[in-house]
Amino acid sequence: IFLCVDTPPTPSGDADLSRIWQAVADLPHEETRRVLVTKSTVPVGTGAHIQAVLRERGYTNIGYASNPEFLREGTAIADFMKPDRIVVGAPSQEVARQVADLYQGIECPVLLTDVASAEMIKYASNAFLATKISFINEIANVCEVTGADVKVVAQGMGLDHRIGPHFLQAGIGYGGSCFPKDVSALKQLAGNSGYHFQLLNAVIEVNELQKRRVINKIKNYLGSELRGRRIALLGLAFKPNTDDIRQAPSIVLAHRLLAEGAQVVGYDPVAMKNMRTLVPEMEYASSALEALRAADACVLVTEWAEFLSLDWAAAYKVMAQPVVIDGRNVLDGSRLAALGFTYEGVGTGPVAAAQTQE
Numbered sequence: 001i002f003l004c005v006d007t008p009p010t011p012s013g014d015a016d017l018s019r020i021w022q023a024v025a026d027l028p029h030e031e032t033r034r035v036l037v038t039k040s041t042v043p044v045g046t047g048a049h050i051q052a053v054l055r056e057r058g059y060t061n062i063g064y065a066s067n068p069e070f071l072r073e074g075t076a077i078a079d080f081m082k083p084d085r086i087v088v089g090a091p092s093q094e095v096a097r098q099v100a101d102l103y104q105g106i107e108c109p110v111l112l113t114d115v116a117s118a119e120m121i122k123y124a125s126n127a128f129l130a131t132k133i134s135f136i137n138e139i140a141n142v143c144e145v146t147g148a149d150v151k152v153v154a155q156g157m158g159l160d161h162r163i164g165p166h167f168l169q170a171g172i173g174y175g176g177s178c179f180p181k182d183v184s185a186l187k188q189l190a191g192n193s194g195y196h197f198q199l200l201n202a203v204i205e206v207n208e209l210q211k212r213r214v215i216n217k218i219k220n221y222l223g224s225e226l227r228g229r230r231i232a233l234l235g236l237a238f239k240p241n242t243d244d245i246r247q248a249p250s251i252v253l254a255h256r257l258l259a260e261g262a263q264v265v266g267y268d269p270v271a272m273k274n275m276r277t278l279v280p281e282m283e284y285a286s287s288a289l290e291a292l293r294a295a296d297a298c299v300l301v302t303e304w305a306e307f308l309s310l311d312w313a314a315a316y317k318v319m320a321q322p323v324v325i326d327g328r329n330v331l332d333g334s335r336l337a338a339l340g341f342t343y344e345g346v347g348t349g350p351v352a353a354a355q356t357q358e
């Protein structure tokens with residue numbers, strides 16, 4: 001029996017396990033031997049707690065295993081078929097092997113562990129990836145004041161096999177249903193156990209500030225008064241190829257800009273339905289070009305492929321002011337500058353149209 005219910009954050013930042021306990025309570029009493037396999041991301045100790053509850057209820061026929069899920073939204077099936085590893089934690093090798101055997105035919109390292117270590121592997125992996133993102137974002141911020149280019153820096157760092165090239169793309173911070181909640185849950189888990197996880201506090205704070213830095217960049221071009229300015233947000237989902245807006249940077253950006261009195265117009269190929277419910281104060285456009293019409297600045301928030309292949313010459317004609325803030329460092333700044341745009345990425349320095357024309 002696979003347990004894969006959601007474990008969202010509570011207001012205190014801990015993982016909300018109410019769905020887990022509901023599902024465990026709903027388990028039927030059966031004669032046949034079963035194994036309850038937890039795929040949901042749960043704090044270390046949850047598996048031990050579930051096993052204690054099962055024992056108390058006399059469910060001696062149900063074995064237990066932790067089998068954390070590592071797939072990414074948008075590439076879920078490919079990730080399932082070709083995982084980097086499969087982790088199964090169980091109180092006995094026999095149960096762990098039984099669960100691992102379900103994955104026969106999938107070629108990758110299989111790690112059999114105890115339950116607590118399997119639970120921690122999931123949190124530690126996500127927290128490490130989030131740390132990598134916040135780290136390169138801080139390097140990007142230092143690049144902005146020192147004149148280095150974070151794209152080149154990341155390339156040079158990534159060639160070191162101990163570092164690797166992945167998760168070194170500077171941007172406006174991580175979002176989504178996993179990183180923010182898992183980093184926060186690990187921080188709280190450590191705190192609840194009496195350990196102050198200092199590094200994670202910094203990772204979270206850097207990520208929060210990173211989203212807000214965009215506002216100052218807009219002000220550098222439009223002036224400090226954003227009241228009445230029209231700002232277009234291209235992309236609302238927390239990443240491309242999903243309609244998921246959970247903890248998306250677009251939400252913070254939209255609210256910050258609205259609080260400054262700006263008119264905010266957003267466009268996303270699939271996430272507008274979800275966003276409309278959450279941020280009804282924002283305008284929603286039927287296409288990227290429509291979003292850019294009469295805009296004083298545009299922020300590329302989600303790197304959807306359609307924004308990369310957008311007709312930027314046409315965009316230049318419809319915008320009130322040709323200012324593009326590329327929150328994902330995916331657009332060709334020199335090309336945009338040649339078209340007349342003022343372009344700024346993250347950690348790459350501004351590329352002004354006038355400079356290029358000289």
Ligand SMILES: NC(=O)c1ccc[n+]([C@@H]2O[C@H](COP(=O)([O-])OP(=O)(O)OC[C@H]3O[C@@H](n4cnc5c(N)ncnc54)[C@H](O)[C@@H]3O)[C@@H](O)[C@H]2O)c1
Binds near residue numbers: 042073
């Ligand atoms: N989304 C991801 O990319 C991803 C990746 C790795 C791990 N995870 C973990 O997997 C878990 C699920 O995440 P998700 O994004 O799929 O969540 P989700 O909210 O999209 O899906 C959870 C599903 O569980 C159902 N559910 C809740 N309580 C139930 C109950 N008592 N009985 C039956 N069904 C119930 C909900 O209706 C929902 O359909 C979380 O713990 C998450 O951290 C998610």
